[in-house]
Amino acid sequence: MKTLAACLVIAASGVARAQAPANAQPATIPTAEEQVTQAVLPLPSDLRASATVLGYSADGKFVVLRNGSGAMNCLASNPRMPRWHVACYHKSLEPFMARGRDLRTQGVTGEQVDSVRFREAKEGKLKLPTEPALLYSLTGDKDAYDATTKTAAKARPLFVVYMPYATSESTGLSAVPAQGSPWVMFPGTPKAHIMFVPRM
Numbered sequence: 276m277k278t279l280a281a282c283l284v285i286a287a288s289g290v291a292r293a294q295a296p297a298n299a300q301p302a303t304i305p306t307a308e309e310q311v312t313q314a315v316l317p318l319p320s321d322l323r324a325s326a327t328v329l330g331y332s333a334d335g336k337f338v339v340l341r342n343g344s345g346a347m348n349c350l351a352s353n354p355r356m357p358r359w360h361v362a363c364y365h366k367s368l369e370p371f372m373a374r375g376r377d378l379r380t381q382g383v384t385g386e387q388v389d390s391v392r393f394r395e396a397k398e399g400k401l402k403l404p405t406e407p408a409l410l411y412s413l414t415g416d417k418d419a420y421d422a423t424t425k426t427a428a429k430a431r432p433l434f435v436v437y438m439p440y441a442t443s444e445s446t447g448l449s450a451v452p453a454q455g456s457p458w459v460m461f462p463g464t465p466k467a468h469i470m471f472v473p474r475m
Contacts, residue, residue, distance in 0.1 A: 303354060304331050307340045310351035313420055314340075314361045316427050317411035322347055326363060337376070347409075348372075352420075359419045359430065362412035367404035368437055371465070374401055389466060396439070396465035403439040403465055410435040410468075434471040441467040 305313070310330040315323040325345025331354060332338045340351065349363040364372060371392060378388045395401035413419070415430035442462045443450045448469060450462045460470050 304333060304335065305351075305354070307332075309422070311341050311349075312425055313427075314349040314351040315363065316420075317361055317413045317432065318347060318349065318363045322363075327366075357417075358414060359417050359427075360412065360414045361427075362410060364410040364437075365404065365408035367406070367408045368410065370402040371396075371404075371437075389464075393465050401465075404437055408437045410437065432473050434473070436469040436471075438467055438469065439465045441469070 304310075307330065311328045314328045314330060315326050318326060322345060325343045326341075326347040326349045327339065327343040327345070328341040328349045328351065329337065330340040330351030335355075346366055347363045348366055348369055350361060352359050352361050374392055374395070375388055378391055383391065392401055396403055410433075412433045412435075413427050413430035414433065415427065419430040420427045421429075438446070440463060441459055443459055446459055446469065448457055448459045450459045452458050452460075452470070454472075457469050457471050459467060461467050
């Protein structure tokens with residue numbers, strides 16, 4: 276079993292990858308239909324059909340693959356990345372997520388991405404959710420997704436509830452990671468969220 280620390284690294288890197296568009300054409304890009312099928316897998320089944328899906332065109336550009344009428348946006352796995360990762364988040368998070376993608380496209384990396392977003396949120400330039408907003412993701416090796424069964428049983432699920440500026444005091448949750456319990460990550464910041472890691 277992976278340690279909690281290792282799981283946190285995987286979870287954090289997975290969410291970051293979900294926000295990173297491809298900048299070059301990968302060797303193989305799944306069809307739009309296949310990307311949509313994979314991208315919505317983290318969601319409860321009743322939310323999948325109405326989700327908007329973003330992914331990759333045949334030339335590797337980051338595009339909208341399907342416009343949906345529901346509350347969720349889903350991101351297809353980036354074919355340029357070494358691992359398989361799909362994520363879906365509430366549309367109220369789109370400005371925050373899109374800004375992260377834009378900054379990474381400009382070459383901004385690491386903690387500087389959040390430094391910019393935090394500053395812009397404080398200045399009122401970056402809109403944040405006004406209610407708790409969910410993010411669901413699945414992460415695994417390239418073989419985590421089974422194209423035959425259209426399932427990802429080998430992938431690790433992660434559930435995140437974004438609550439900008441939430442703290443231990445405002446939620447009653449610890450800010451210390453603990454296996455089997457939810458906790459507040461990045462407390463007191465625009466990126467504050469409750470982490471749920473169902474299995475390591």
